[in-house]
Amino acid sequence: MKYILAIDQGTTSSRAILFNKEMKIEATSQEEFPQYFPNSGWVEHNPNDLFQTVINSCKNVLKEANATIEDIVSIGITNQRETTVVWDKHTGEAVYNAIVWQDRRTAKECNEFKKDGHEKMIMEKTGLLFDPYFSGMKLRWILENVEGAKQKALNGDLLFGTVDSFLIWKLSNKQNHVTDATNAARTMIFNIKTNEWDKEICSLLDIPMNILPEVKDCADDFASVHKDFFGKEIPINGVAGDQQSALVGQACFEPGMAKSTYGTGCFAILNLGENMVVSKNRLLTTIGYRLNGKTTYALEGSIFIAGAVVQWLRDGLKIIEEASNAQEMALNADENQQLYLVPAFTGLGAPYWDMECRGAIYGLTRGSGPNEFAKAALESVAYQTRDLIEAMFDDWNSFEKSNSNKKSVLRIDGGMSSSNYTMQFLSDMLAMAVDRPEILETTALGVAWLAGMKAGFYPNEEGFSDSWKLERKFEPSMDEEKREILYDGWKDAVQRTLS
Numbered sequence: 001m002k003y004i005l006a007i008d009q010g011t012t013s014s015r016a017i018l019f020n021k022e023m024k025i026e027a028t029s030q031e032e033f034p035q036y037f038p039n040s041g042w043v044e045h046n047p048n049d050l051f052q053t054v055i056n057s058c059k060n061v062l063k064e065a066n067a068t069i070e071d072i073v074s075i076g077i078t079n080q081r082e083t084t085v086v087w088d089k090h091t092g093e094a095v096y097n098a099i100v101w102q103d104r105r106t107a108k109e110c111n112e113f114k115k116d117g118h119e120k121m122i123m124e125k126t127g128l129l130f131d132p133y134f135s136g137m138k139l140r141w142i143l144e145n146v147e148g149a150k151q152k153a154l155n156g157d158l159l160f161g162t163v164d165s166f167l168i169w170k171l172s173n174k175q176n177h178v179t180d181a182t183n184a185a186r187t188m189i190f191n192i193k194t195n196e197w198d199k200e201i202c203s204l205l206d207i208p209m210n211i212l213p214e215v216k217d218c219a220d221d222f223a224s225v226h227k228d229f230f231g232k233e234i235p236i237n238g239v240a241g242d243q244q245s246a247l248v249g250q251a252c253f254e255p256g257m258a259k260s261t262y263g264t265g266c267f268a269i270l271n272l273g274e275n276m277v278v279s280k281n282r283l284l285t286t287i288g289y290r291l292n293g294k295t296t297y298a299l300e301g302s303i304f305i306a307g308a309v310v311q312w313l314r315d316g317l318k319i320i321e322e323a324s325n326a327q328e329m330a331l332n333a334d335e336n337q338q339l340y341l342v343p344a345f346t347g348l349g350a351p352y353w354d355m356e357c358r359g360a361i362y363g364l365t366r367g368s369g370p371n372e373f374a375k376a377a378l379e380s381v382a383y384q385t386r387d388l389i390e391a392m393f394d395d396w397n398s399f400e401k402s403n404s405n406k407k408s409v410l411r412i413d414g415g416m417s418s419s420n421y422t423m424q425f426l427s428d429m430l431a432m433a434v435d436r437p438e439i440l441e442t443t444a445l446g447v448a449w450l451a452g453m454k455a456g457f458y459p460n461e462e463g464f465s466d467s468w469k470l471e472r473k474f475e476p477s478m479d480e481e482k483r484e485i486l487y488d489g490w491k492d493a494v495q496r497t498l499s
């Protein structure tokens with residue numbers, strides 16, 4: 001048997017997944033690693049943990065499938081985005097822990113840059129906001145705060161990379177310092193119009209450009225894994241940040257197609273085609289994928305708390321034992337009560353971007369109990385998605401005038417997409433069909449396809465799109481008046497919650 005090996009290096013664990021010739025999953029393996037919180041708002045990983053859990057997962061998945069390295073045609077790597085590593089190119093040791101995408105340590109400095117009027121330029125060139133989320137400010141922090149780092153960088157002794165880049169450099173035995181366009185697009189120092197690292201931004205942040213990796217297409221010759229690791233050299237032919245990989249895995253190749261991934265948080269991405277549209281609604285513009293030198297742009301919006309609200313029902317309120325119980329409770333809730341839970345546990349993401357506000361619940365009565373809480377929790381995810389999707393399609397429609405009000409496909413995935421109650425309510429709230437595919441592991445599938453297609457093992461874009469299979473379509477069934485009354489109530493609840 002021949003396989004493609006997909007590596008998914010995520011925020012809490014590393015996974016390896018083997019896909020067979022039919023693009024079906026043959027085996028998976030996963031290993032968690034520690035999270036470090038050295039200060040309030042700081043989040044770090046040990047880069048060696050990231051690498052070692054990747055190696056272990058790859059070895060274990062081969063065992064799991066009774067396969068050997070001879071069976072692997074090519075490797076694809078997808079990863080938590082924005083997380084920043086700086087390492088010594090001679091010793092291979094990181095000069096500081098990986099600063100994780102969730103880390104907010106540079107918030108104050110970002111505000112100063114914003115006050116000085118630099119955000120407009122950042123938005124126009126990178127599609128992003130001036131925010132600690134992105135790699136540029138994390139990289140700046142390391143160079144400014146780790147003793148000797150700036151000088152070493154200037155001397156050409158250090159390298160910077162997002163997690164994909166660090167892993168590839170290690171796997172290639174220090175040979176290839178590369179990344180792909182989707183990961184570069186999340187650094188805030190990459191110009192997504194010209195597809196180049198941006199001199200003006202690097203100079204503003206005082207980042208020496210000699211430490212930056214070469215940026216490749218998503219399906220490309222990235223490197224060969226050195227034979228010391230698995231006993232044989234294997235090409236790495238696919239790389240994409242995890243959310244973009246899911247866009248590809250959902251075969252959202254046409255402008256107007258969107259995917260929404262419901263894990264701990266939720267990330268929605270809309271394909272914009274060849275046009276870089278800067279959002280009027282404070283959404284992010286990013287690179288969806290780059291194939292054969294051609295960039296496909298995308299709009300992205302994220303919700304911080306999606307599946308995490310269900311974890312809160314379980315671990316905080318202790319009113320459910322497992323995530324799937326929330327649905328039964330929602331179905332048993334009193335229909336005459338209308339509770340709104342605004343899960344702003346860590347602020348609200350797009351399109352509000354309010355980091356200071358905190359969660360709230362509205363509409364409580366003497367009769368409100370666990371069932372009503374569970375219902376409000378699940379529904380909050382749909383309301384938040386409507387906020388995002390409305391903002392996205394507003395940008396899309398004002399750009400694509402001929403398509404005025406055209407709403408197209410929304411494909412869903414991630415752990416929480418298995419909740420039928422939530423997905424039906426989502427379809428009702430959006431007044432659009434919501435499609436759930438047979439393969440929910442779309443993140444790994446996306447990068448497996450990129451690697452397999454480059455290696456000539458998998459079909460082209462068209463063939464891959466044809467292989468996408470629907471498991472269930474959720475169609476809107478709520479009448480319009482009810483939908484709008486409910487949504488107005490949500491908007492009112494959000495307004496009362498904002499700081």
Ligand SMILES: Nc1ncnc2c1ncn2[C@@H]1O[C@H](COP(=O)(O)OP(=O)(O)O)[C@@H](O)[C@H]1O
Pocket residue numbers: 262263264265306307308309310311323324325326327414415416417418419
């Ligand atoms: N049946 C379900 N109903 C509601 N939420 C669910 C259900 N199953 C899983 N979840 C939620 O989905 C999340 C896990 O999804 P996953 O895609 O594995 O997330 P991540 O990759 O962020 O860890 C958890 O937050 C969990 O609460």
Ligand SMILES: O=P(O)(O)OC[C@H](O)CO
Pocket residue numbers: 009010011012079080081082101241242243263
């Ligand atoms: O590792 P995940 O799945 O939580 O994804 C993290 C995102 O890429 C952050 O932007």
